[in-house]
Amino acid sequence: MREIHPEDLEDIAVGAAILGTGGGGDPYIGKLLARCAIEEHGPVRLISLDELANDAKVVTGGAMGAPTILIEKIPSGDEMLMALRHYEDVTGETVDALMPFEAGGLNSCLPIVLAAQTGLPLVDADGMGRAFPQLEMETFNVYGVKAAPVAMADERGNLAMVETEDAAKAEFLARGICIRMGGHVSLINYPMSGETAKRVSVPATISLAQDIGRVLREAKRAKKPPLATLIDFLKATHYGHAEVLGSGKVADIARKVENGWSVGIVTIAPFDGSAPYSIRIQNENLSLERNGKVIAVVPDLICVLDIDTAEAIPTERLRYGQRVNILGIRVPEIMRTPEALSVFGPAAFHIDAEYAPLGGS
Amino acid sequence: MREIHPEDLEDIAVGAAILGTGGGGDPYIGKLLARCAIEEHGPVRLISLDELANDAKVVTGGAMGAPTILIEKIPSGDEMLMALRHYEDVTGETVDALMPFEAGGLNSCLPIVLAAQTGLPLVDADGMGRAFPQLEMETFNVYGVKAAPVAMADERGNLAMVETEDAAKAEFLARGICIRMGGHVSLINYPMSGETAKRVSVPATISLAQDIGRVLREAKRAKKPPLATLIDFLKATHYGHAEVLGSGKVADIARKVENGWSVGIVTIAPFDGSAPYSIRIQNENLSLERNGKVIAVVPDLICVLDIDTAEAIPTERLRYGQRVNILGIRVPEIMRTPEALSVFGPAAFHIDAEYAPLGGS
Numbered sequence: 001m002r003e004i005h006p007e008d009l010e011d012i013a014v015g016a017a018i019l020g021t022g023g024g025g026d027p028y029i030g031k032l033l034a035r036c037a038i039e040e041h042g043p044v045r046l047i048s049l050d051e052l053a054n055d056a057k058v059v060t061g062g063a064m065g066a067p068t069i070l071i072e073k074i075p076s077g078d079e080m081l082m083a084l085r086h087y088e089d090v091t092g093e094t095v096d097a098l099m100p101f102e103a104g105g106l107n108s109c110l111p112i113v114l115a116a117q118t119g120l121p122l123v124d125a126d127g128m129g130r131a132f133p134q135l136e137m138e139t140f141n142v143y144g145v146k147a148a149p150v151a152m153a154d155e156r157g158n159l160a161m162v163e164t165e166d167a168a169k170a171e172f173l174a175r176g177i178c179i180r181m182g183g184h185v186s187l188i189n190y191p192m193s194g195e196t197a198k199r200v201s202v203p204a205t206i207s208l209a210q211d212i213g214r215v216l217r218e219a220k221r222a223k224k225p226p227l228a229t230l231i232d233f234l235k236a237t238h239y240g241h242a243e244v245l246g247s248g249k250v251a252d253i254a255r256k257v258e259n260g261w262s263v264g265i266v267t268i269a270p271f272d273g274s275a276p277y278s279i280r281i282q283n284e285n286l287s288l289e290r291n292g293k294v295i296a297v298v299p300d301l302i303c304v305l306d307i308d309t310a311e312a313i314p315t316e317r318l319r320y321g322q323r324v325n326i327l328g329i330r331v332p333e334i335m336r337t338p339e340a341l342s343v344f345g346p347a348a349f350h351i352d353a354e355y356a357p358l359g360g361s
Numbered sequence: 362m363r364e365i366h367p368e369d370l371e372d373i374a375v376g377a378a379i380l381g382t383g384g385g386g387d388p389y390i391g392k393l394l395a396r397c398a399i400e401e402h403g404p405v406r407l408i409s410l411d412e413l414a415n416d417a418k419v420v421t422g423g424a425m426g427a428p429t430i431l432i433e434k435i436p437s438g439d440e441m442l443m444a445l446r447h448y449e450d451v452t453g454e455t456v457d458a459l460m461p462f463e464a465g466g467l468n469s470c471l472p473i474v475l476a477a478q479t480g481l482p483l484v485d486a487d488g489m490g491r492a493f494p495q496l497e498m499e500t501f502n503v504y505g506v507k508a509a510p511v512a513m514a515d516e517r518g519n520l521a522m523v524e525t526e527d528a529a530k531a532e533f534l535a536r537g538i539c540i541r542m543g544g545h546v547s548l549i550n551y552p553m554s555g556e557t558a559k560r561v562s563v564p565a566t567i568s569l570a571q572d573i574g575r576v577l578r579e580a581k582r583a584k585k586p587p588l589a590t591l592i593d594f595l596k597a598t599h600y601g602h603a604e605v606l607g608s609g610k611v612a613d614i615a616r617k618v619e620n621g622w623s624v625g626i627v628t629i630a631p632f633d634g635s636a637p638y639s640i641r642i643q644n645e646n647l648s649l650e651r652n653g654k655v656i657a658v659v660p661d662l663i664c665v666l667d668i669d670t671a672e673a674i675p676t677e678r679l680r681y682g683q684r685v686n687i688l689g690i691r692v693p694e695i696m697r698t699p700e701a702l703s704v705f706g707p708a709a710f711h712i713d714a715e716y717a718p719l720g721g722s
Binding site: 086090092157158159160161162163164165169172173175176177179180181 | 518519520523525526530534536537538542
């Protein structure tokens, strides 16, 4: 167990934005909300999966919606708490521990807010090892945990709940509610025991986010190249491999809100005038293509980073002319099994490509 | 208290279809489901508002969706029971009595099905005195009862729940879920005490439906003109006035499913070649116009009846060439107050007309 204090949040936000692989919601908002909550309620206890009691009741949570909506319709900070109270009211259960359902941007920070507000411990793990755009795309679902009940709250205190056996159906119904709640809501889902959480979660992703932020911060202070330092660091983690996939200037962004998601294509033109890269987006970056060839694809992470700072640019903040590196990060083993790929591999996004792990397996 | 037996259902279905004013769902399906349920579980106890205990926990229920979807995607008959069980699970309450939330077609029959399945008494009343297309359009809401929690179930057992203070918001969120559940679901809502139910409900509407069916049946057997007999009968009820507003042939039906409702315009051409009537539809018939003048408008009932039998033709069964009478029925006093008209008068449907009760007030 260790504590999360306000001074930890900058590193966590920087790292979470990279793990968000373009999505997961704006980390700046998340960082501010988490800082307020910790300053008001005290530090958050971060526990590893190993420290979690087997009989603990764990729920996961975060925000659902289009990141492009989220930066306009910002959270009040109380939605997660309302969703949690609704979950407890409806089920009659008492929750013992919280876990982010994804690693990325806002969604790494909102569970910190909730942990501060409730005094509950936060489990250092998640169900995506990155951000994905759909609720069923969770290692929890891959390895047999039911997504429902899904308890939802908007910023005005309107509440909803979905109960269904199938995680994709839970996603479809919850997304419909999310759209009618204005395109952005907070939710609590995937209730499970501590014992189950140890089996089905991607471990240590909050620590990883903080480490990524720290590595970049220290590299800059030491005048070392931040991206190369980050890649070296990532190779030593359970992710195991990272590489620069391309560089260039953002030349075009075709992006719209469709079915409650930000979807589109970003074109990045290399500085040498060679063939452009295109990144397919559904909230997150899904695939990187060049000359009609898929270079990287889900579940591996495709991160668009500022060329100078190596900090992530989320999809909703992409602008014409930004100079970027495209970083690829291989996902951990637990996300590369056949069962996992059937839930969040290329076919799940109707992308006609075979998944081949970056750096080989 | 009296009992509803299978032999009562034909009259109830015929009368409910008229009160449905074009909507409320196909009464044929409802009649068959109610017959099966009563044959399996025994007769249903129908109690008047007066017989309802003041401290009884009453909930209302029915189906939500587009009637045009409902005749293709027919109910399994267990949705209401699943919605009720979900309501009780989620709230921890035990329900003592059931009430239809609208009078009309399927939605007068489904609560009979549920009453048979559960053994609970059915209250002879409802919240619309007719059918309306939206959840907030209830005398319950007009006179201060909260619509939520709204418990919902589809035919596959997928469940949802909405909790919000505002009835129009409950409608908006529940409709979103309804659309994602395939355009037709069953729901339980407007929980209230027996004491409140007595104050806010339109009384005796199941009895009225049965009486309407009986009057038409007896008129036919006695070779009396059914429509004239029905009008005489209605004048003696708490509705107080009915009249033929026009006659003709269905000349055009422009109808589509939009935002989860059947919406459109029906054109009826008089036999003498004079100016046609047009009826505006949102699940139910909302207004009757001719030569740009509004002849009748919500909340009054506009019923399209077969010219020979005086039985109602619901909007989803309208076909080119049908020969029809258009019957207008004034709503009871409780539905004509300024508060009531603000919730389900012309302005609530964006119809630019003043409401003037048929037959004067």
